Amino acid sequence: MPEPAALGSGSLVIASNRLPFDYERGPHGLTRRPSSGGMASALDPVLRKRGGGWVGWPGSGVRPGDDVEAPGDPYRVIPIHLDAEEVERYYRDFSNRCLWPLFHSLPGRTAFDADCWNVYRRVNARFAEALLCEVNDRSLLWVHDYHLMLVPELVRSARPQRTSAFFLHVPFPSYDLFTLLPRHEDLLRGVLGSQLVGFQTRGCVKNFLDCAERCLDTAVDRESQRVMFEGRSIRVGAFPIGIDYSRFEAYALNAPPRVERHQRVILGADRLDYTKGISQRIQAMERLLVLHPEHLERVTLVQIAVPSRCQVVEYQDLKCEIDELVGRVNGRFASASWSPIQYLYRSFDHDQLAGLYRDADVALITPLRDGMNLVAKEFVACQVDDPGVLVLSRFAGAADGMAEALLVNPYDLDGTAEALHQALCMDESERQRRMTALRVREAEHDVHAWVDALLRSAAESRRG
Numbered sequence: 001m002p003e004p005a006a007l008g009s010g011s012l013v014i015a016s017n018r019l020p021f022d023y024e025r026g027p028h029g030l031t032r033r034p035s036s037g038g039m040a041s042a043l044d045p046v047l048r049k050r051g052g053g054w055v056g057w058p059g060s061g062v063r064p065g066d067d068v069e070a071p072g073d074p075y076r077v078i079p080i081h082l083d084a085e086e087v088e089r090y091y092r093d094f095s096n097r098c099l100w101p102l103f104h105s106l107p108g109r110t111a112f113d114a115d116c117w118n119v120y121r122r123v124n125a126r127f128a129e130a131l132l133c134e135v136n137d138r139s140l141l142w143v144h145d146y147h148l149m150l151v152p153e154l155v156r157s158a159r160p161q162r163t164s165a166f167f168l169h170v171p172f173p174s175y176d177l178f179t180l181l182p183r184h185e186d187l188l189r190g191v192l193g194s195q196l197v198g199f200q201t202r203g204c205v206k207n208f209l210d211c212a213e214r215c216l217d218t219a220v221d222r223e224s225q226r227v228m229f230e231g232r233s234i235r236v237g238a239f240p241i242g243i244d245y246s247r248f249e250a251y252a253l254n255a256p257p258r259v260e261r262h263q264r265v266i267l268g269a270d271r272l273d274y275t276k277g278i279s280q281r282i283q284a285m286e287r288l289l290v291l292h293p294e295h296l297e298r299v300t301l302v303q304i305a306v307p308s309r310c311q312v313v314e315y316q317d318l319k320c321e322i323d324e325l326v327g328r329v330n331g332r333f334a335s336a337s338w339s340p341i342q343y344l345y346r347s348f349d350h351d352q353l354a355g356l357y358r359d360a361d362v363a364l365i366t367p368l369r370d371g372m373n374l375v376a377k378e379f380v381a382c383q384v385d386d387p388g389v390l391v392l393s394r395f396a397g398a399a400d401g402m403a404e405a406l407l408v409n410p411y412d413l414d415g416t417a418e419a420l421h422q423a424l425c426m427d428e429s430e431r432q433r434r435m436t437a438l439r440v441r442e443a444e445h446d447v448h449a450w451v452d453a454l455l456r457s458a459a460e461s462r463r464g
């Protein structure tokens with residue numbers, strides 16, 4: 001079996017909606033910082049190590065002609081500029097108001113209209129063209145996430161010999177949910193233009209195979225995980241993503257020493273997104289203080305909420321809801337010297353986050369549904385000192401491989417409060433035992449192992 005690195009003359013070309021950088025225009029031109037979101041933080045170290053190219057949208061602040069690359073960049077950055085209508089209809093409406101809630105099992109929030117579907121198709125075609133300009137004969141094209149589900153088939157129909165892989169970072173829903181979406185067959189056909197289709201969990205693979213079989217009337221081999229479609233055999237598999245474990249561990253080791261505090265810390269860190277269950281988490285904290293008043297004045301929930309998708313009305317509403325909730329719970333319990341919730345509405349760099357992860361007593365990571373949730377893994381990598389406890393939603397993909405966490409149903413506020421109480425009372429030897437098992441697994445299944453597994457499968461599917 002060839003080593004993955006020998007796959008294509010060093011040429012891995014990634015396409016994702018967002019580039020791994022956010023750009024801001026200042027008096028001295030553009031400045032950039034890593035973009036938020038798990039996908040960018042997972043894939044950037046991969047391309048740094050292997051080289052190649054990354055095709056994506058640099059954000060609305062960047063104009064055609066601006067230089068998005070920085071001296072010494074270890075891979076090429078190829079910007080796709082979107083006009084105002086495209087940002088609104090492709091990114092905001094179809095990707096984030098239609099696919100995002102549906103794929104996260106929240107169909108009541110899903111809005112579809114035919115116009116945004118047309119713009120989605122148009123933008124996907126632009127990405128496909130840009131990718132085709134970037135590749136040579138041995139490159140592997142790797143298309144990411146729900147924004148670009150039509151790209152694999154557009155690439156294949158333009159150049160049938162071109163190999164591509166597709167990976168979905170978010171959950172793939174059940175047949176009953178997926179088929180609520182008009183044009184769902186087109187999305188399936190789009191993805192099946194790849195030779196390899198990867199998902200975060202076995203549950204997502206099962207959902208996808210069910211949908212392919214029932215919506216497209218194709219033959220599906222569940223044992224070998226293949227879909228036979230239009231004379232091709234497409235490999236489908238679960239490839240749970242990891243993090244750049246050693247980088248996070250090093251950040252934690254090098255972070256400034258712990259600041260002594262009077263309270264123990266429960267940490268939550270998320271993009272401000274309704275799928276992350278932040279409102280439910282604050283209410284679970286409230287229940288903890290009611291059910292176990294011994295924690296009053298002794299425990300603080302530090303909740304980081306990174307601003308996200310601020311143009312989408314549901315996210316603006318969520319911001320108001322959380323502002324209000326934090327005010328209500330703090331108003332109810334705070335004393336002159338203590339507040340139960342510290343709410344930080346801004347982004348943090350990875351090295352700053354690592355110190356917060358390391359020093360937290362408990363991480364409370366309770367999405368209502370999540371493809372994977374890399375914050376859970378980052379927290380684990382940063383437990384280089386006295387180990388904390390991970391309280392994790394069973395609806396995060398990460399829960400499949402983290403049995404030693406305390407798994408909760410985020411809709412069950414009292415259940416989550418009891419898990420928090422258990423975490424705060426857990427003795428050191430049990431914390432140590434659970435965390436050691438989690439750390440060994442995450443160190444082994446890091447992001448580089450993930451890429452190797454995917455590329456190996458891509459090489460196999462390319463051969464046969």
Ligand code: F6P
Nearest residue numbers: 018036037038039040145169309
């Ligand atoms: O992880 C899912 C995802 O949509 C990524 O594709 C994306 O980079 C991240 O969330 C952040 O979202 P956005 O790019 O819309 O800010």
